Amino acid sequence: MVKGKYLPKDEVLLQHPILVFVFLVLGFIVMDPFELSPVGGHDFRPVKNDIASYEEVMGNWPKDNHSRLARGDKVFVDEVFGPESLEFDIHGRGPYAGLADGRIVRWMGQDGGGWETFAFVSRNWSNEICAKGVNSTTYKQWKFEKQCGRPLGLRFDKSSGDLYIADAYFGVLVVGPKGGYATPLATNVAGKPILFANDLDIHHNGSVFFTDSSKRYDRVNHFFIMLEGEATGRLLRYDPPTKTTHVVLDGLAFPNGVQFSRDHSFLLYTETTNCRLMKYWLEGPKNGTSEIMANLPGFPDNVRINEKGEFWVAIDCCRTRAQEVLINNPWMRSVYFRLPVHMRYLAKWVGMKMYSVVSRFNEKGEILDVLEDRKGAVMKLVSEVREEKGKLWIGTVAHNHIATLALESLL
Numbered sequence: 001m002v003k004g005k006y007l008p009k010d011e012v013l014l015q016h017p018i019l020v021f022v023f024l025v026l027g028f029i030v031m032d033p034f035e036l037s038p039v040g041g042h043d044f045r046p047v048k049n050d051i052a053s054y055e056e057v058m059g060n061w062p063k064d065n066h067s068r069l070a071r072g073d074k075v076f077v078d079e080v081f082g083p084e085s086l087e088f089d090i091h092g093r094g095p096y097a098g099l100a101d102g103r104i105v106r107w108m109g110q111d112g113g114g115w116e117t118f119a120f121v122s123r124n125w126s127n128e129i130c131a132k133g134v135n136s137t138t139y140k141q142w143k144f145e146k147q148c149g150r151p152l153g154l155r156f157d158k159s160s161g162d163l164y165i166a167d168a169y170f171g172v173l174v175v176g177p178k179g180g181y182a183t184p185l186a187t188n189v190a191g192k193p194i195l196f197a198n199d200l201d202i203h204h205n206g207s208v209f210f211t212d213s214s215k216r217y218d219r220v221n222h223f224f225i226m227l228e229g230e231a232t233g234r235l236l237r238y239d240p241p242t243k244t245t246h247v248v249l250d251g252l253a254f255p256n257g258v259q260f261s262r263d264h265s266f267l268l269y270t271e272t273t274n275c276r277l278m279k280y281w282l283e284g285p286k287n288g289t290s291e292i293m294a295n296l297p298g299f300p301d302n303v304r305i306n307e308k309g310e311f312w313v314a315i316d317c318c319r320t321r322a323q324e325v326l327i328n329n330p331w332m333r334s335v336y337f338r339l340p341v342h343m344r345y346l347a348k349w350v351g352m353k354m355y356s357v358v359s360r361f362n363e364k365g366e367i368l369d370v371l372e373d374r375k376g377a378v379m380k381l382v383s384e385v386r387e388e389k390g391k392l393w394i395g396t397v398a399h400n401h402i403a404t405l406a407l408e409s410l411l
């Protein structure tokens, strides 16, 4: 492999150490007295990440030379707003989707009425305050999210038909097959409110395993979790018989998606900041321990299983060399993100290009397939990939559509 191949030309900073130096000195001088920088006004405390080296990961990551993810179609454009998680009920109806305006909606088919509101996570949900349509995926919704809710993870309990919801503000909730207002189940743990529930899965004994992405930042401020590299996230468990919530794992760096294996002997969770897919054992000799299942080229969101017991991982791409320097040097991040410059440019200068990659893994963590959309033609930010009815259904937290991709188009 040619070394320069993975060094896109816009990673200027790294190729010009002098430029880095100038930037840093400038940073020290400016020190953001007017709080103009992205972290202005924040108690910004960058720490070192536990992340595999750029070389090791990117050097071995397969490329999708045909950008096959771009063969997908955008569907329901401006009809759904930031549908992060997609789910189908026990009768095969759906998709159901959790929206940025706080609702959970479901697709009843063209003849069955189209999209209908299925459930709310908040009793205070109101049309005037929450229903911002296409604007709900913008900053305009931020100050209302706490009241309206932001459902992120959805799962049907296959035996009861109840829908379990991980909401960024209301913890874990459940709603019956007819929908309506969801009932909160897990809102506190160890005497404190859960700040940022993100995704969940249901064990066959009924316990709900879910992620709480941070003890310091809520969803609106999630970017700081990544910039700091802080690791205060947890994997939690709610036990229905006792109605109690327990800490399973603590000290995780932006834990995000959760998925049980087919036989429930382990579960997978993503650690977004550390760019990796983790395996937590629930049985056997390694019961109760975690290990790295795969290091990823970018920032993973949800994981979903298919009928064969393989896992689809949604990844926002990609790591860069310049970003690697920042990751390994918290003090540099401290300076860099205090520059009085819009985050858009700071991100651009470290070569962040943001496109989507989805990858399929087997239980051993071997890569079975990689699909890319390098130009962001169909998907710029992927949140979840669900395989259902011969298609991939792809959710996105930031845009107002769903993408679908027929599996046969990949052949």
Ligand SMILES: *[C@@H]1O[C@H](CO)[C@@H](O)[C@H](O)[C@H]1NC(C)=O
Binding pocket: 062, 063, 064, 065
């Ligand atoms: C993609 O192209 C590169 C060379 O451009 C080649 O080395 C690699 O094997 C190709 N990958 C696939 C999956 O065909």
Ligand SMILES: *[C@@H]1O[C@H](CO)[C@@H](O)[C@H](O)[C@H]1NC(C)=O
Binding pocket: 131, 132, 133, 134, 135
């Ligand atoms: C979205 O914002 C634009 C611009 O502020 C406004 O014109 C439009 O009415 C808003 N749409 C909704 C559904 O609130």
Ligand SMILES: *[C@@H]1O[C@H](CO)[C@@H](O)[C@H](O)[C@H]1NC(C)=O
Binding pocket: 122, 124, 146, 147
């Ligand atoms: C809902 O509204 C009530 C009454 O205004 C208020 O006390 C409560 O805090 C609100 N809850 C949320 C989650 O906004």
Ligand SMILES: *[C@@H]1O[C@H](CO)[C@@H](O)[C@H](O)[C@H]1NC(C)=O
Binding pocket: 203, 205, 206, 207, 237, 239, 240, 241, 282
């Ligand atoms: C379900 O199994 C998990 C994993 O072994 C365990 O931690 C949990 O306590 C069990 N829940 C119930 C309700 O027995």
Ligand SMILES: *[C@@H]1O[C@H](CO)[C@@H](O)[C@H](O)[C@H]1NC(C)=O
Binding pocket: 282, 283, 284, 287, 288
């Ligand atoms: C795995 O360990 C947990 C405690 O961490 C225990 O509750 C559970 O019963 C164990 N499961 C098995 C199958 O040994």
